[in-house]
Amino acid sequence: MNMELSRRAFLRTSGAGLAGTTLGAMGFGEAEAATAAYIKPFHLANTTETRNTCTYCSVACGIIIYSKGDLKKGEKAEIVHIEGDADHPTNRGTLCPKGAALRDIVHSAQRLQYPMLRKAGSDSFERISWDVALDKIARAMKDDRDANFIAKNADGTTVNRWLSTGFLAASATTNETAFATYKVVRSTGMLAFDNQARV
């Protein structure tokens, strides 16, 4: 038996089977069939399971996102349920209240889904593309570093510091991404470097 594959399916079907079998043993044969018929169209049936990581903190709990809609058929995927991943070594299926409410952040009207820019003098934000956003960030970083980079201190010792810009990294990343982020940020000389998980 493939334990990796069958664990959740086992729990799902064994729950149905247990309820039905127990009722059957008590002489409620029709109730057993009714229970099975009720459970069959359960809201997770025919959904696509996608593994991911909780976005909130550095514990990085494993989650499973259940969605309806077949992308291969051009349908729009709709997330209908999110729960802890029972096979994930960090949380083994559990989620804290924030993680348990993850589906709400997905469907929240306040959710930020793309880069927004508030131009100087404006009182509102407008949507911009990722290309525009990244170009603007890169330009601002380069200009600031060129203007404020400190190569040597007052004693003439090489320090290579960039103190006028900070970097806030995300916590829902892999070790490899975190390592690469650290190297890039530190290689610029930036000292103010923190993580979303501490905010």
Ligand code: SF4
């Ligand atoms: S479920 Fe809670 S503890 Fe786990 S990563 Fe999300 S916020 Fe952190």
